[in-house]
Amino acid sequence: xxxxxxxxxxSQNFSWDDLKTVMAxxxxxxxxxxxxxxxxxxxxxxxRLGAIExxxxxxxxxxxxxxxxxxxxxxALIALGHRIExxxxxxxxxxxxxxxxxSGEIRVTTSDALLQxxxxxxxxxxxxxNPHITFQVSTGNESVNLFDGGADxxxxxxxxxxxxxxxxxVGSAFWAVYGLRxxxxxxxxxxxxxxxxxxxxxxxxxxxLNAFLWIEKNIPEKNxxxxxxxxxxxxxxxxxxxxxxxLPCMHGNQIDKLAQISPIVEGLGxxxxxxxxxxxxxxxxxxxxxxxxxxxLAENRKRIFGQTC
Numbered sequence: 001x002x003x004x005x006x007x008x009x010x011s012q013n014f015s016w017d018d019l020k021t022v023m024a025x026x027x028x029x030x031x032x033x034x035x036x037x038x039x040x041x042x043x044x045x046x047x048r049l050g051a052i053e054x055x056x057x058x059x060x061x062x063x064x065x066x067x068x069x070x071x072x073x074x075x076a077l078i079a080l081g082h083r084i085e086x087x088x089x090x091x092x093x094x095x096x097x098x099x100x101x102x103s104g105e106i107r108v109t110t111s112d113a114l115l116q117x118x119x120x121x122x123x124x125x126x127x128x129x130n131p132h133i134t135f136q137v138s139t140g141n142e143s144v145n146l147f148d149g150g151a152d153x154x155x156x157x158x159x160x161x162x163x164x165x166x167x168x169x170v171g172s173a174f175w176a177v178y179g180l181r182x183x184x185x186x187x188x189x190x191x192x193x194x195x196x197x198x199x200x201x202x203x204x205x206x207x208x209l210n211a212f213l214w215i216e217k218n219i220p221e222k223n224x225x226x227x228x229x230x231x232x233x234x235x236x237x238x239x240x241x242x243x244x245x246x247l248p249c250m251h252g253n254q255i256d257k258l259a260q261i262s263p264i265v266e267g268l269g270x271x272x273x274x275x276x277x278x279x280x281x282x283x284x285x286x287x288x289x290x291x292x293x294x295x296x297l298a299e300n301r302k303r304i305f306g307q308t309c
Contacts, residue, residue: 018052019081022060025049026078029067086279103132106289110155112139113231113251114272118171119155121300126292133285139230152280153289157248157270167275168290170297171250174269175211177262178235178252179244184261191246191262195219200237200245203229210268211246 024034025045035045053060060074070078110119115137123135138151154165157173177191201224202212215224226242228234231251238245239257246265252258274293280286 014052014055016084018048018055019077019084021045021048021052022074022077023081025061025068026070026074031068104285105134105136106153106285107136107138107151108153108155109138109140109151111157111231113235113248114155114157115139116232117251117254118272122293122296125296126289129292130285130288133289152276152283152286154275155272156275157272159270161273161275165275166278166281167273168294169271170274170293171272171301172269173248173250173272174264175246175248176252176260176264177244178238178247178255178258179261180239180241181257181259183241184244184259188261188263191265192218194244194262196223198225198243199223200226200228200234200243202234203227205229210270214265214268215246 021034021038024037025031028034028037031042031045031049035042038045040048049060056073058073059071060077061068061070108119119137123137127133127135154167161167177194195218199215199219201215201219202209204227206212206229224243226234226237228237231248234245235247235251235255235258237243238247239255244261246268247258249260249264252260274290276286276290281290
């Protein structure tokens, strides 16, 4: 029998039940536990595995004294099985959403400032169209990680997108120095001319932030009177008159008490991204939400981000 004929025969003989058998042995590591999981006895599973390997003309497991170890072929089939399970899950989910309309929960991770300035109004707009979708939002400044299952979507300002994520650039955040309007309303000078004033800075936990690095490099430590662990806490401190400080223009320009007292500080800007794991983007409700984000941004770009700082 030639190779082409053998491939045709094996594809015809190999079934989803066979794949579940291989996956169970791979997951449990021995026949006894795998047989219990499949609801069959040990000898039946032994014969079934033998028949599968004979049909494929491949060894799928190495037999050790106490356990079974997948071969390269076995590992490939186990991985295939997991991908098929995920595809089935997303197909069924999309069918349900098509039949019943969008529903369920979308989990988002973002920063507190982006939540206030962009995401909350966007969610309100989306919810008016899709009232049966709920949101769970977590805020923080930690790096994006959507592999741990804690969120479906990340909405972040970043220069570097993790390779395992895909997404859409939805805007840009530029930074400038802000101070109390009553003190600085008619003044605007280069940021480097402000180094001897009292400054509000960021907590060391935000040491990767470009604004933090700029302040550490250019502002004497004796002039830093406050450190906050978020954009909102820094903005609040500036609004209270504790000192001047760097803020994203899209946030600082919305605070009536504050005035922008410098031009854009070069080198601090970051792109704003809506990110998701590729598998999560298969969900119809996630695609619907991301599409809504794009349309909402197109209609509200000037109000949210402004033309310039």
